[in-house]
Structures are given as structure tokens and as C-alpha cells.
Amino acid sequence: MWESLFKKYINILFFLFLTIFKGNSQKPFFRSDKDQLWLSMDLHIHSVFSDGNVWPTIRVEEARREGLDLIAITEHLEYQPHEEDIPNPDRNRSFFVATESINKGEKLKVINGSEITREMPPGHINAVFVKDANLLLHEDSLSGIKEANKQNAFVFWNHPNWDEQRIDGIARLDQFHEYLIKNKLLHGIEVVNESTFSEEALQLALENNLTILGTSDIHGIIDWEHQIPNGGHRPMTLLNVENESEKSVKLALFEGKTVVWFKDLLIGKEENLKALIKSNLVFGHLKYIKEKLIVEVELTNKSMNSFKLEYLGDYSFHQRASVFSIPANNKIILKIKTITKKKEISLPFRILNTVIAPKKTLIYNFIIK
Ligand SMILES: [Zn+2]
Numbered sequence: 076m077w078e079s080l081f082k083k084y085i086n087i088l089f090f091l092f093l094t095i096f097k098g099n100s101q102k103p104f105f106r107s108d109k110d111q112l113w114l115s116m117d118l119h120i121h122s123v124f125s126d127g128n129v130w131p132t133i134r135v136e137e138a139r140r141e142g143l144d145l146i147a148i149t150e151h152l153e154y155q156p157h158e159e160d161i162p163n164p165d166r167n168r169s170f171f172v173a174t175e176s177i178n179k180g181e182k183l184k185v186i187n188g189s190e191i192t193r194e195m196p197p198g199h200i201n202a203v204f205v206k207d208a209n210l211l212l213h214e215d216s217l218s219g220i221k222e223a224n225k226q227n228a229f230v231f232w233n234h235p236n237w238d239e240q241r242i243d244g245i246a247r248l249d250q251f252h253e254y255l256i257k258n259k260l261l262h263g264i265e266v267v268n269e270s271t272f273s274e275e276a277l278q279l280a281l282e283n284n285l286t287i288l289g290t291s292d293i294h295g296i297i298d299w300e301h302q303i304p305n306g307g308h309r310p311m312t313l314l315n316v317e318n319e320s321e322k323s324v325k326l327a328l329f330e331g332k333t334v335v336w337f338k339d340l341l342i343g344k345e346e347n348l349k350a351l352i353k354s355n356l357v358f359g360h361l362k363y364i365k366e367k368l369i370v371e372v373e374l375t376n377k378s379m380n381s382f383k384l385e386y387l388g389d390y391s392f393h394q395r396a397s398v399f400s401i402p403a404n405n406k407i408i409l410k411i412k413t414i415t416k417k418k419e420i421s422l423p424f425r426i427l428n429t430v431i432a433p434k435k436t437l438i439y440n441f442i443i444k
């Protein structure tokens with residue numbers, strides 16, 4: 076009897092060890108290839124230092140638990156509704172508080188940012204990688220934007236589709252924005268903000284070579300807004316960087332190497348989405364069984380997102396229609412009727428839950444040997 080009790084305790088201890096170990100080794104949202112690295116980031120977040128409802132350390136803990144690589148806490152510079160309780164004379168303070176709660180050597184990083192908060196035009200503008208947020212406080216918004224640029228910040232237009240500032244929900248440029256773009260003072264645009272996706276903002280990004288961004292703009296609690304415990308995730312930007320250094324992150328942001336992850340949608344420029352798909356939807360090798368002319372191949376989804384695929388080629392499948400889904404972190408076997416034995420085939424797929432331009436999805440041609 077003592078022996079079986081002992082065994083039971085050992086089993087429980089082992090289970091606990093596994094649970095703790097699992098908690099510390101979170102899977103990345105999307106897999107990176109050897110020659111590329113995808114970082115997950117949220118560059119638009121609020122705390123009680125502007126109109127958010129939590130202390131900055133909670134923002135760090137939320138991002139840590141969710142498994143993000145980088146966040147910017149971007150308080151409204153000019154809108155300080157908690158001023159009576161939190162006078163906040165130093166607009167860098169929430170960044171400092173957040174940074175102090177980052178452990179040495181941990182993968183999550185915090186960068187300094189601010190939201191320059193004005194009527195339309197230009198509306199709300201975020202600046203990240205700022206050196207001193209206090210210097211961005213100006214009478215007019217243009218001076219604040221110019222100061223952010225002087226500090227070599229990455230500057231982007233927040234929620235250009237916000238229905239409080241655009242009653243039709245359509246993102247469009249005013250002269251002010253054209254001026255900013257022409258003078259390289261504006262570098263990115265939110266295509267996804269909180270719970271909205273704007274096709275018009277995506278079009279503006281593509282036409283004006285602005286970096287495509289998706290952010291949570293969280294004011295409340297991430298778990299409540301995005302059902303994280305049930306497998307949800309916040310809207311975020313995935314960034315293709317050479318390495319994790321600040322220099323590399325900044326360069327990739329300015330070069331527009333982003334894909335936005337919003338619900339089960341992936342939104343980005345074609346070349347960036349192709350790079351992400353290449354590392355995350357992976358085919359194995361062709362395998363014919365005996366003399367049969369039906370080839371089997373394994374398809375692995377290495378990401379935390381499910382994919383909906385539509386096959387566009389001439390073959391037919393043995394067990395599936397031309398449209399099917401592959402769940403997150405999953406493998407399926409495709410049986411393809413190739414009529415004759417092939418050493419190599421190409422399978423063109425439309426990936427239905429991607430967006431590369433308004434009303435346009437990505438087509439990816441997989442070459443399989
Ligand atoms: Zn805003």
C-alpha cells in the first residue's frame with residue numbers, strides 16, 4: 076500500500092513539474108525559419124497613466140503570459156483623465172514602471188512610446204522608440220510629430236477608421252496626412268485597431284508605402300477582451316527581423332516587414348505573408364503506396380492559427396474537397412490522385428484567411444518532392 080501511495084505522489088510531482096515547465100516554455104505564435112525571425116508585438120497599449128484601467132506592470136504580465144516579444148505602452152500625452160489621482164508630470168513614467176518589472180534576460184521587451192492625441196486631422200498618432208516623451212508635448216500636433224521624428228521614432232497613424240472621427244468608418248487622407256507622408260514624418264498605419272479591420276487603411280498603406288500595423292489599443296483587461304484562456308489572442312503585429320536587437324527591430328518596422336494577426340486573419344504585403352506561410356505551412360515528401368497512383372503527403376501547420384485552404388490546381392484529392400481547413404499546430408495527410416507517378420508536383424493554394432490587398436487573398440504555390 077505504501078508503495079502505491081508513493082507511486083501516486085511521484086506521478087503527481089511529475090505532472091506538476093510538466094505543468095510548470097510547460098508554462099515557462101510557451102510556443103511561439105508562428106514558427107520562424109533558419110533564415111528569418113518573426114517577433115510578435117503590440118505597439119498600442121494604455122495604462123492608468125492615461126485612460127487605461129490598470130497599472131503598467133499588469134500590461135507587462137499580460138504580454139508575458141500571452142507570449143509576446145515586444146510591447147509599447149503608449150499613453151495619451153494630452154488626455155490625462157486620472158490627473159487628480161495620478162498627476163503624471165513625467166510622461167515617460169509608465170514606460171519606466173513597465174521596464175522595471177521586466178526580468179533580466181527575459182524575452183519580452185518594452186519600448187517607450189506615446190499617443191499624440193488630436194482632433195482629425197491628423198487624429199491620433201503614435202510614436203514609438205521615443206527618447207523623451209515630455210518633449211512631444213506641444214501646442215500643435217505637427218510640432219509633436221516633428222519632435223518624435225527628431226528623436227528617430229517610428230511614427231504611425233492610429234485607428235484612421237475610428238467612427239468617432241470618421242462617421243462613415245472610411246479611412247481617408249486629409250492634406251495634413253499627405254504632408255506628413257510626403258515629408259517622411261509618418262511611417263505606418265493601423266489597419267487593425269482593437270476590434271476593427273479597415274480595408275481602406277490597407278489600401279492607403281499599399282499606395283503610400285506605409286508599414287501595415289495591427290494593435291490592441293487595450294484600455295481594459297486583455298483576458299476579458301480577447302478570451303486568452305479560451306485560446307484567443309489580441310490583435311498584434313508580426314515583424315520579420317534579422318535579430319532581436321533594437322536596431323534590427325527598428326529597421327524592419329521602417330522597411331514594412333510586417334504581417335497583422337487579427338482573429339484568424341493574416342493581413343500584410345504579399346512578400347511578407349509568403350515568407351510567413353513558407354515557415355508555417357510545411358509539406359513533407361511524396362509517398363506512393365505499392366503500385367497505386369495516389370500519392371500521400373503530410374501537411375503540417377506549425378502555427379497557432381488555423382488555415383483555410385482552397386486548392387486551385389487540376390488534380391483531385393482522394394479524401395477531401397478542394398476546400399479544407401488545417402487546425403493550429405496540426406498535421407493532416409493529403410492523398411492526391413496524380414494519374415501517373417510523379418517525382419515532383421506543384422500544388423497551388425489560395426489561403427482564404429489571408430488578406431494582401433482589399434478583397435484579395437494570397438495564392439501560394441507549394442512545390443513538393
Ligand atoms: Zn487613439
Ligand SMILES: [Zn+2]
Nearest residue numbers: 119121190292
Ligand atoms: Zn490609444
